[in-house]
Amino acid sequence: MSETPPATAPSGATTLPLVFEEPRGRKKPPRHLADLDPAGRKALLEEHGLPGFRAKQLSTHYFARLVDDPEQMTDLPAAQRADLVQALLPELMTPLRTLEADKGTTRKTLWKLFDGALVESVLMRYPDRATMCVSSQAGCGMACPFCATGQGGLQRNMSTAEIVEQVVAGARALARGEVPGGPGRVSNVVFMGMGEPLANYKAVIGTIRRLTDPSPDGLGMSARGITVSTVGLVPRIYQLADEGIPVTLALSLHAPDDELRNELVPINTRFSVAETVEAAWNYARTTKRRVSIEYAMMRGINDQGHRADLLGDVLRSYGDWGWVHVNLIPLNPTPGSKWTASDPADEREFVRRLEAKGIPTTVRDTRGREIDGACGQLAATED
Numbered sequence: 001m002s003e004t005p006p007a008t009a010p011s012g013a014t015t016l017p018l019v020f021e022e023p024r025g026r027k028k029p030p031r032h033l034a035d036l037d038p039a040g041r042k043a044l045l046e047e048h049g050l051p052g053f054r055a056k057q058l059s060t061h062y063f064a065r066l067v068d069d070p071e072q073m074t075d076l077p078a079a080q081r082a083d084l085v086q087a088l089l090p091e092l093m094t095p096l097r098t099l100e101a102d103k104g105t106t107r108k109t110l111w112k113l114f115d116g117a118l119v120e121s122v123l124m125r126y127p128d129r130a131t132m133c134v135s136s137q138a139g140c141g142m143a144c145p146f147c148a149t150g151q152g153g154l155q156r157n158m159s160t161a162e163i164v165e166q167v168v169a170g171a172r173a174l175a176r177g178e179v180p181g182g183p184g185r186v187s188n189v190v191f192m193g194m195g196e197p198l199a200n201y202k203a204v205i206g207t208i209r210r211l212t213d214p215s216p217d218g219l220g221m222s223a224r225g226i227t228v229s230t231v232g233l234v235p236r237i238y239q240l241a242d243e244g245i246p247v248t249l250a251l252s253l254h255a256p257d258d259e260l261r262n263e264l265v266p267i268n269t270r271f272s273v274a275e276t277v278e279a280a281w282n283y284a285r286t287t288k289r290r291v292s293i294e295y296a297m298m299r300g301i302n303d304q305g306h307r308a309d310l311l312g313d314v315l316r317s318y319g320d321w322g323w324v325h326v327n328l329i330p331l332n333p334t335p336g337s338k339w340t341a342s343d344p345a346d347e348r349e350f351v352r353r354l355e356a357k358g359i360p361t362t363v364r365d366t367r368g369r370e371i372d373g374a375c376g377q378l379a380a381t382e383d
């Protein structure tokens with residue numbers, strides 16, 4: 001990427017209260033070592049009257065050895081083991097169901113959290129990588145009309161440890177050889193499950209820190225393997241750019257004009273396409289990471305040639321220094337629904353027009369389609 005002129009956040013933008021406030025008095029998820037940094041873990045053990053130095057051993061079991069059975073933690077004194085595990089490794093969630101597709105290399109798990117809230121995560125194994133798609137909220141408050149998750153509204157934010165646990169569960173399944181392809185590890189994490197990650201900003205940043213902290217304090221992943229998606233909480237995009245962690249930003253744009261985007265992505269009535277794309281461009285400029293523009297192709301709604309041209313023009317207006325690429329997402333074919341998949345010929349034409357404007361464009365792999373694990377399909381029901 002070449003240098004570009006600096007951008008500034010819109011005045012007052014970072015003071016907007018875009019974080020979901022938990023109602024007072026609501027019971028919080030159990031505290032877990034993944035919620036805390038190493039000093040916090042030590043302090044929590046000491047609060048329980050337990051030796052703080054054991055925190056490192058517990059972290060090693062959790063992040064490095066991926067052990068979940070206390071019986072295997074034989075380096076902990078037998079008399080204290082149960083107390084130590086209860087203090088730092090309480091049970092956070094129970095798997096209710098795992099569905100498999102793609103010969104077992106795509107696995108969607110439905111989790112029940114401590115308060116009965118349901119969330120889902122999806123593990124996708126490819127020949128060269130394994131990606132965990134995680135939820136960051138139970139439900140979602142962004143109300144995008146084409147999205148299954150959005151229809152149920154927001155239940156609550158997830159804690160850092162609840163988000164981390166989804167990744168660790170995937171890491172365990174891979175390490176134990178439960179996924180076809182032999183033992184492996186999680187190389188990528190995408191925040192594209194249930195919820196708007198930037199509306200649960202603090203827990204998501206905490207999660208990124210735990211994922212990237214060197215083992216055994218964290219999972220020791222590369223920030224470059226992590227993608228945070230957003231529908232465009234503009235002040236939070238500026239804030240994320242300043243965190244100094246080079247994760248990839250995926251902006252779910254879905255429309256290049258305010259009129260249509262106001263309908264498809266209601267937060268657009270608060271932050272316009274121009275403000276949102278400028279924040280994404282600033283993210284690329286600050287982090288030197290190419291931004292991904294996510295665009296779910298909806299037949300007859302946002303897939304017209306003139307919209308491809310407009311999208312190309314909007315993105316090109318910030319320069320052609322390689323700051324962006326477009327990822328087209330084929331929606332699930334839902335016959336009779338207003339929100340259904342584009343005609344393949346329209347999809348090809350859309351790609352052609354974007355490429356003609358010099359915008360690198362890919363069509364997303366539709367892994368997980370058979371098990372409702374693609375974007376906007378995680379509705380988390382027990383049925």
Ligand code: SF4
Binds near residue numbers: 142150193
């Ligand atoms: S598309 Fe994303 S932001 Fe919109 S309602 Fe669904 S989960 Fe929420």
